[in-house]
Amino acid sequence: MMVGAFYNPHLGAELAAARNIDHLAMADPPAAGDRHWPAIKQRYTLLLHDYLGQLSEPLDDRAIERARSLAGLYDSPWVAEHFQCLHTEDGTYNLNYVFPPLYTEEFLARFVTNANALKARLDQPLVMENIPGFFDVHASQMPEPVWLRRFFDATGTGFLLDLPHVWLEAHYRGLTPQAWLAEFPLEHVVEVHVAGVEQDRDLEGPWIAPTAPSDAMLDFMAHALTRCPATRAVTFDAFSPSLTADVLFSSVDRIRAAL
Amino acid sequence: MNDRALQDDVIRALADAPYRASAEWRGRGLVDAGKVERFARFLARHFYHERIVHFFKYSRALARVTARWPEAVLRQPGFDALLATAVLGERATAHAVARLVTAYVAGEEVPYHKDLLRYQEAMMVVEAGPRVWRDTGRDDDRPAVVPPPPPPPPPELVEGTELLELEYDLPTVLPQLLQPWTTPPEAPRRATRLIVARSRHGRVAVARASDAIASVVRFADGARTVDDLARAAGLRPGEIAATLRDLTEIGAVRFSTGS
Numbered sequence: 001m002m003v004g005a006f007y008n009p010h011l012g013a014e015l016a017a018a019r020n021i022d023h024l025a026m027a028d029p030p031a032a033g034d035r036h037w038p039a040i041k042q043r044y045t046l047l048l049h050d051y052l053g054q055l056s057e058p059l060d061d062r063a064i065e066r067a068r069s070l071a072g073l074y075d076s077p078w079v080a081e082h083f084q085c086l087h088t089e090d091g092t093y094n095l096n097y098v099f100p101p102l103y104t105e106e107f108l109a110r111f112v113t114n115a116n117a118l119k120a121r122l123d124q125p126l127v128m129e130n131i132p133g134f135f136d137v138h139a140s141q142m143p144e145p146v147w148l149r150r151f152f153d154a155t156g157t158g159f160l161l162d163l164p165h166v167w168l169e170a171h172y173r174g175l176t177p178q179a180w181l182a183e184f185p186l187e188h189v190v191e192v193h194v195a196g197v198e199q200d201r202d203l204e205g206p207w208i209a210p211t212a213p214s215d216a217m218l219d220f221m222a223h224a225l226t227r228c229p230a231t232r233a234v235t236f237d238a239f240s241p242s243l244t245a246d247v248l249f250s251s252v253d254r255i256r257a258a259l
Numbered sequence: 260m261n262d263r264a265l266q267d268d269v270i271r272a273l274a275d276a277p278y279r280a281s282a283e284w285r286g287r288g289l290v291d292a293g294k295v296e297r298f299a300r301f302l303a304r305h306f307y308h309e310r311i312v313h314f315f316k317y318s319r320a321l322a323r324v325t326a327r328w329p330e331a332v333l334r335q336p337g338f339d340a341l342l343a344t345a346v347l348g349e350r351a352t353a354h355a356v357a358r359l360v361t362a363y364v365a366g367e368e369v370p371y372h373k374d375l376l377r378y379q380e381a382m383m384v385v386e387a388g389p390r391v392w393r394d395t396g397r398d399d400d401r402p403a404v405v406p407p408p409p410p411p412p413p414p415e416l417v418e419g420t421e422l423l424e425l426e427y428d429l430p431t432v433l434p435q436l437l438q439p440w441t442t443p444p445e446a447p448r449r450a451t452r453l454i455v456a457r458s459r460h461g462r463v464a465v466a467r468a469s470d471a472i473a474s475v476v477r478f479a480d481g482a483r484t485v486d487d488l489a490r491a492a493g494l495r496p497g498e499i500a501a502t503l504r505d506l507t508e509i510g511a512v513r514f515s516t517g518s
Contacts, residue, residue, distance in 0.1 A: 053393065056263065060393040088267040092389045093274040094348050096306045102269075106262035134301075135294035139265050202301035241312070 002045065002233040003256045005248055012036030014245040016043060021252055025049040026074055027239045046074035047191070047233070048124075055114040056085040056101055064121045071124050077232075078125045078190060080160050081118070083111070083148070100131040103140040103147040112154045119157060127158035127190050132165040134172065134203065144169075145183035158190035161228065162237065163221055164197055164208050171206060177220050181227070189228035193237035194221050194255055210240035212251045218258040225259065234259070265289075273299045274347040304333050306347045307356050314357075314383040317375055318364045320436045324443060325368050332359045350419060353387035354380075371427035371446040378429055381421050381455045382463055388419055390461035412514045414488060414503055415481030417456060420511040422468055422476055425451045430467065456511035464509035471502045479512055 004023035007015065009031060015024065016039040023045040030037040040046075052067045053059040059067070071079050085101040087094040101107040119126045130148065152159060161184070163177075170180035196211035213221070213236070225231055236251045260268070268287070272279045272295060279299060285292065308330055312319065315329035322328045332338050337359045345352045357380040366372060430453070432446035454468040454476065468476070474492030483491060489499035506512035 056266070057393060060395070062394055085266055086270065087392055088270050089263060090267075090389070091392050092348075093267070093271045094390075095270060095273055095302055096309065096347070097302055099270070099273075102262050102266050104262045107266070110263070134298045135290050137265075137269055138289050139262065200301060202304060203297050207301070 005236040006239040048076040127160040129160035149185040152188040159188035162193040195237040210238040210243040350387040374425040420456045458510035
């Protein structure tokens with residue numbers, strides 16, 4: 001099992017010298033002037049975790065070529081994308097933040113078709129990450145875990161299970177994280193994300209933050225991993241200029257200790 | 260309304276505060292209005308945090324001496340007041356947010372501060388507006404490296420393109436501001452004209468604007484042909500072709516094809 005983090009370029013020097021991290025997820029391509037990039041590339045297994053597009057629509061050739069190029073640059077063992085639909089089809093409105101689709105038959109068909117098309121153009125396996133909903137839209141036709149199960153069964157893609165996303169959804173539904181997690185298709189999980197949560201003033205409740213995972217979150221991770229037999233990597237999911245080296249390294253250490 | 264259109268409606272409600280408050284949206288009864296309002300405010304703060312940190316990075320560098328961090332406005336009453344009318348990504352909202360930032364960080368710490376704020380504000384405002392997220396092959400407005408012959412359709416200035424007349428030569432000092440320094444770097448006092456434009460995919464570009472560029476920007480109204488434009492701007496055929504090529508490459512000019 002690999003234990004890693006996200007590549008945060010402002011911590012490039014520390015990451016290039018680190019010894020307790022197996023892999024780095026890449027949320028952005030390396031900047032042209034990033035002097036630590038050659039050492040990072042040489043030292044780590046790199047996971048492509050960029051914004052490639054939203055699979056409610058087919059990715060265009062430009063986006064697919066970009067994905068192929070980045071996956072080749074990183075020699076990534078798999079390519080990650082999200083279950084998201086965050087801008088309108090005409091491009092007028094854009095949330096600039098992960099946002100889930102309606103869990104309907106129509107969206108399932110769209111995501112299955114477009115994920116299969118993307119998968120066919122990649123040289124690496126595709127994994128898809130769950131996205132938290134802060135509120136339910138009454139037009140959804142099935143629970144998120146059912147929609148995800150049908151998606152994975154239809155595409156054969158891997159599941160990138162974001163545990164804080166599950167934890168937050170359980171919180172806002174008044175469920176225990178363990179009970180909500182049990183609904184998800186865990187046999188497809190390839191990678192697990194772990195992160196901290198903090199109180200948000202606007203949401204008047206917890207949300208993902210670039211902070212260390214709590215003991216409760218690490219216990220939840222340990223519980224989840226017993227139910228995800230195919231997991232190959234656990235990643236500390238924090239990518240922010242405000243993230244400190246201390247939080248990053250101590251979080252990875254604590255994740256490793258909790259496995 | 261199909262599910263994709265319904266998703267667009269939800270995205271619009273989250274991005275567009277006046278629409279969120281409208282009877283049209285509220286009458287749909289799709290969601291818990293209180294939760295959507297809280298999530299929309301969270302999204303707005305995130306959306307403009309990313310843009311302020313990116314476009315006002317030079318003011319952030321100067322915060323070492325000013326102690327005024329641009330993103331601090333996101334927690335001030337002025338920004339909260341804007342939330343009732345904000346439309347994420349809209350030019351008017353970008354302008355209003357940028358004005359809050361410039362009013363907060365303005366000062367006399369460096370002589371070119373006023374120019375710097377105008378430059379950063381222009382970058383943020385030009386970036387706003389609808390964008391093309393994916394190429395469908397149906398678009399006929401993609402910038403051409405050279406005007407399609409013959410005859411070239413009338414060139415027109417792309418909405419939002421801005422010419423900046425500055426008192427100081429900012430491009431010489433901008434990279435230095437982002438490097439380590441103990442006293443802020445100086446900028447030569449020299450009249451400087453820049454053009455700021457955005458590609459249809461949302462990439463903002465800035466370039467020094469020659470007299471030829473300034474003339475073309477002034478006269479490219481979508482009605483004048485290339486020959487008319489050359490005459491109005493006082494440019495020879497070779498000059499107009501080169502200038503139009505430069506302007507289309509940065510997204511400042513496109514070739515009108517009528518409707």
